[in-house]
Amino acid sequence: SAVISQKPSRDICQRGTSLTIQCQVDSQVTMMFWYRQQPGQSLTLIATANQGSEATYESGFVIDKFPISRPNLTFSTLTVSNMSPEDSSIYLCSVSGTGGAYTEAFFGQGTRLTVV
């Protein structure tokens, strides 16, 4: 299993500002994933972060809006840039192994973001 620490747990931000969310894993993992959960909705994958390379973004998400860093095998950050009220969501970090090391996804507690 993997234990994921995510911070901040929640924040209230002014529109037009940016927030960086940190995700720390207690073991080395190749892939880390960032999800968004809008109010009353399911989880939508934003991007996949592989250590040592640029993140891969899903359709509808772009690097300028959601830049991601992955400096080592246990840490990643997601920045929500130039925020608007539509960005109010829960953002979740997740890990999953390669080659069958894990078959399930493990999640951080999430960051509840409110943009005013």
Added chain:
Amino acid sequence: GDSVTQMEGPVTLSEEAFLTINCTYTATGYPSLFWYVQYPGEGLQLLLKATKADDKGSNKGFEATYRKETTSFHLEKGSVQVSDSAVYFCALSSNSGGYQKVTFGIGTKLQVIP
């Protein structure tokens, strides 16, 4: 691509009632199947899983059986409690480019009343 179809809620039950939340999936290959639970104000927790056909996952009185012939993974519990009130997500995991990619259903909110 992969997809998960889950019954929409909310589902409201009285305590000790029987629970079924339906889930069907579409995937290539042989995915693993999961149920995650999200309690109010918290992140997602794995509730149970099944990694191959006819496997039954179980935990905390909940169970689900991997039915390949009907591509289903319905969640059941014989007697729900107020503390089971949460949102339940059906999900599948399949190999994509060397890693396990997870696809989630829309989530079903369960409310159990005393």
